[in-house]
Amino acid sequence: MKRRVAFALRLYPRRFRERYGEELAALAAEEAGVRDLADLALGGVRERLREDGLAAVICAWALFVVAGCNVQKLAEHWQDAVPPGSRAVPAAAFDALVAAAAAGSALVLAGAALALPAALRLVRAGGRPYVRRPLLAAAACTAGAAAATAALAAGRQSFGVALAWLVLVLASLVAWTVAGVAFAARIELSPRTRRLEARLATGVAGAMTLMTLATAVWWAGVGSFAAAPALAASLLAMLASTALTAAAARSVS
Amino acid sequence: MRANDPPLLILTSLASGQKHGYSLQQDIEAFAGVRLGPGTLYGAIARLEERGLIEPAGAAGRRRPYRLTSAGSRALEEALAELRAIVDTGTTRLRAASGGAA
Numbered sequence: 001m002k003r004r005v006a007f008a009l010r011l012y013p014r015r016f017r018e019r020y021g022e023e024l025a026a027l028a029a030e031e032a033g034v035r036d037l038a039d040l041a042l043g044g045v046r047e048r049l050r051e052d053g054l055a056a057v058i059c060a061w062a063l064f065v066v067a068g069c070n071v072q073k074l075a076e077h078w079q080d081a082v083p084p085g086s087r088a089v090p091a092a093a094f095d096a097l098v099a100a101a102a103a104g105s106a107l108v109l110a111g112a113a114l115a116l117p118a119a120l121r122l123v124r125a126g127g128r129p130y131v132r133r134p135l136l137a138a139a140a141c142t143a144g145a146a147a148a149t150a151a152l153a154a155g156r157q158s159f160g161v162a163l164a165w166l167v168l169v170l171a172s173l174v175a176w177t178v179a180g181v182a183f184a185a186r187i188e189l190s191p192r193t194r195r196l197e198a199r200l201a202t203g204v205a206g207a208m209t210l211m212t213l214a215t216a217v218w219w220a221g222v223g224s225f226a227a228a229p230a231l232a233a234s235l236l237a238m239l240a241s242t243a244l245t246a247a248a249a250r251s252v253s
Numbered sequence: 254m255r256a257n258d259p260p261l262l263i264l265t266s267l268a269s270g271q272k273h274g275y276s277l278q279q280d281i282e283a284f285a286g287v288r289l290g291p292g293t294l295y296g297a298i299a300r301l302e303e304r305g306l307i308e309p310a311g312a313a314g315r316r317r318p319y320r321l322t323s324a325g326s327r328a329l330e331e332a333l334a335e336l337r338a339i340v341d342t343g344t345t346r347l348r349a350a351s352g353g354a355a
Binding site for chain 2: 008016019020022023024025026027028030035036038039040041042043044046047
C-alpha cells in the first residue's frame with residue numbers, strides 16, 4: 001500500500017509535494033482504501049493540470065493537429081466516392097470542421113500572443129538558456145520543412161522528398177510544442193492573464209468538440225469511403241485531446 | 254460556495270479550532286456526512302491557504318495543524334449568510350405553499 005501511495009504522490013507537481021507531500025502521505029496512510037487512493041491520484045492530476053495547464057493545452061492542441069491532418073488526408077477526394085444526392089450532410093460537416101479548425105487556430109494564436117509579454121520578461125530576466133535550445137530546434141525544423149515544401153512545389157516529387165517533408169513537418173510541430181511547453185513551464189502570468197488564458201482554452205476545447213463531432217458526422221455521411229481504423233484512431237486522439245484541453249481549461253483558472 | 258464544497262466544509266470545521274488533515278477529515282464526516290479523500294482535502298487546503306483564508310498553526314510535519322485567519326472567518330460568515338438567506342427563502346416559500354394548500 002505504501003508503494004501505491006508513493007506512486008500516487010509522484011503524480012503531484014514537485015512544488016505541491018514539497019509543501020504538502022508529508023502530510024498527504026500521513027493522511028493516506030491512515031485509511032488508504034481504493035477510493036482514497038483514486039482520490040489521491042485524481043488530486044495529483046488536478047494539481048498537475050493546475051500548475052502545467054497551459055503546457056497541457058499546448059500538447060493537446062498538437063495531438064489534435066496531427067489527428068486533424070490525418071482526417072484531412074483521409075478525406076481527400078471524398079466527393080468522388082459519394083453520390084451527388086448524398087453529399088449535403090458530409091459537405092456541411094466538413095465545412096463546419098474547417099471553420100472550427102480556423103477558429104481553434106485563431107484562439108491558440110491569441111493565447112500565444114497573450115503570453116508573449118510574460119515570455120519576453122522571462123527571456124530578459126535570464127531565462128534565455130532554458131528556452132534557447134528548444135527555440136533553435138523549432139526554427140531549424142521549420143526551415144527544413146519550408147525547404148522540403150519548396151522542393152515539392154518545384155516539382156521534385158519523389159518518395160524521398162515527400163517522406164522528408166512529412167518527417168520535417170511533424171518534427172516542426174513537435175519542436176514548437178516542446179518550445180511552447182518550455183515557456184509555459186517558466187513564465188509567470190498575472191491572475192487576470194491566467195483567467196483570460198483559461199477562457200481561451202475553454203474556447204479551444206469548444207472548437208475541438210465541434211471538430212470532433214463534425215468529423216464523426218462526416219464519417220457517418222461518407223460511409224465506407226474512409227479507412228475505418230485510421231479514422232477511428234484519429235477520432236480517439238481528437239476525443240482524448242479535447243477532454244485534456246477541457247480539464248486543463250478548468251484547472252488553469 | 255455551496256454547502257458541500259470542500260473549502261466551506263474545511264472553513265466550518267476550523268471554526269471550532271485548529272486541526273490537522275486527519276482531524277479535519279473525521280470532523281467533516283461527523284458533521285456533514287461527507288468524506289473528503291486526501292487529494293480533495295489537500296487540494297482545497299492549498300487553495301484556501303493561497304487565498305489567505307487559512308494558515309498553518311505549527312511547524313511542518315506529518316500532522317501540521319491549520320487554523321482560520323481573520324479573512325477566513327469573514328469569508329465563512331459571508332458564505333453562511335448566503336446559505337442562510339437561501340434556507341430562509343426556501344422555508345418561507347414552503348410554509349406559504351403548505352398554508353395555501355391547507
